[in-house]
Amino acid sequence: MTGTVLVVGASIGGVRTAQALRSEGFDGRIVLVGAEPHAPYDKPPLSKQFLSGAWELEKVLLLTAEQAAADGIELRLGSPATRLDVAGSRLLLADGEALDYDKLVVATGASARPSPWRPESGVHVVRTLDDSRHLADALRQDGPVVVVGGGFIGAEVAATARGLGHDVTVVDPMPTPIGRVVGPEIGSIFAELHHRHDVATRFGLGVEGVEGVAGNLRVRLTDGSTLNAATVVVGIGAVPNDGWLADSGLAVENGVLCDEYSRAVDAPDVFAVGDVARWFHPGYREHVRVEHWTNAVEQAVIAAHNIAHPDDLRPHSPVEYVWSDQYDWKAQIVGRPVLGVRHEIIGTLEGERPRGAVLYQDDADRLCGAVTVNWPRALVQCRRLVTGHAGYDEALDRIRALVSAGPAMAAVPATSADG
Structure with a gap:
């Protein structure tokens, strides 16, 4: 197949889609559009090895300029997509450039759910390379760390901060960490994991406010108590990056609504993969959106195959898989x-x-x-x-x-x- 495929989003789903297109025999033009100016990078290490300083930037890169050139992948980095004209098969970028396409893949991922607390400084989220760098700078300073959110990101940041010598407290309104995923009994075992590494936990409590400045923060909890912190990290989930598609005419409901082949509903030339896709899962008989690294990789391969081989469509019907390194x-x-x-x-x-x-x-x-x-x-x-x-x-x-x-x-x- 020839023509032009635009892949919008330069995280794991986008990069793997572009690479898989070549593996599937697509010999047309491939353009990978990324909002950030950085070379495409992997995100799981941002709360672990990269945050701690154990890995340098080179170890988290997904695609260098040299590798992209070798695969015939054009990079358009540092200018996010702002509008999709489905009828005209055209993508508009923030810098004013317009790109025409035959097929387009939405792989814009998800963003950290914004912190509702915005003191002058000292409150962090971890989703991007710059987020991780800013938090790493903060963790080089002394002082206690409060992590709001006991899910995977919160637990990994807590483990990393503890490994760097900080006193750490994890706060979450749920009675046990990741209880929604594994149930309360097994969740309590994950709570004990924190305790075995001298990390304090305040489960079953919410945060009412964060006040102060970096190095001197006060975290007010719903039981009236207060925690002192030099740094606060907020990990309370993610939201799909689909706002830029609001006037595109695509069906967007907690992600881009897709069929089982990862094609956008009513727009067969548009596909979506990864955290931003909500597709019909043939096994579950319902639409799902999965924020897992492995899902993004597997869905990228399926979408690339279906673009390169439109007469041999394959459904995306995965079994979920996720991992987390904690302590x-x-x-x-x-x-x-x-x-x-x-x-x-x-x-x-x-x-x-x-x-x-x-x-x-x-x-x-x-x-x-x-x-x-x-x-x-x-x-x-x-x-x-x-x-x-x-x-x-x-x-x-x-x-x-x-x-x-x-x-x-x-x-x-x-x-x-x-x-």
Whole structure:
């Protein structure tokens, strides 16, 4: 196939789409548009290795100018898209440039949900390279850190800040961290993980206000207490970057509404991938939006195939997978644990060297999800079992059989994704 494909968004979904187009044999023009002036970079390390200083910028880059040139990918960086003219097949950029296209892929991702508290300085979010750099500068100064939000980003920032020697407190209105994902009982184990590393937690409480300036902040909680902080980090979710499409005529409802092939509804020349896409999942029979790195990569490959091979369309029907590095844990979650009506722990999630898995049973007696900790072999097996709609008893037997294999089996990598 020839013609011009515009990929709008230079994060993982956009970069992988552009690269996959070439792998799928597309020999036309590919233009990758990015709002930021930086070379495309990966985001998971921004709350971990890059934030701590363990990794330099070069290690988080997804695509250099030289690599883009070698693949025949044109880069338009530093000027965000401002308007999409679907009828005219034209994209307008903030610098006034207009780009025509035959196919267009929306891969603009999501932004950190803005902090409702805006003192003079000292309150941070972590979503972009510049966010991470600014927070890293703040963490080079002494003083306690308060993290608002006990989800994955909040937990990873807390672990990084603690590793840099700060006193850290995590605040979240939920009674346990990531309880919405793994349930309250397993969520309490994640709370204990913070405590084992001397991180204080104030779960079940909200934040009423943040006052002061960087280095001297006061965080007021809903029980009337106050926490002192030099730095506050807010991690309270993300929102899709779809505002620029408001007058495009595309169906935009918590992301770009797409069919199972990742094509925008009523606009077959427009596709969407990653955090900004809300597509019809054939397995779940509903529209979903998934903010996972792995989903963005997999959906990019599907969209690229469907653009390059319009007579051989493939649906995007993934099993969710996400991982999080917290302290000495690599926690990996597959499927939908939230649908579980019961669960069982195999191995252990306690002690100095935890290695275990939590398997969740749905109301049809199937394995609907799993959480593994420091056990890649079990994660590989669980992904296969969830994908294959395995019965719960079968899944328990398979994972129990891995226990006797011992820690050496855990050296088998679970996935090419690494945060």
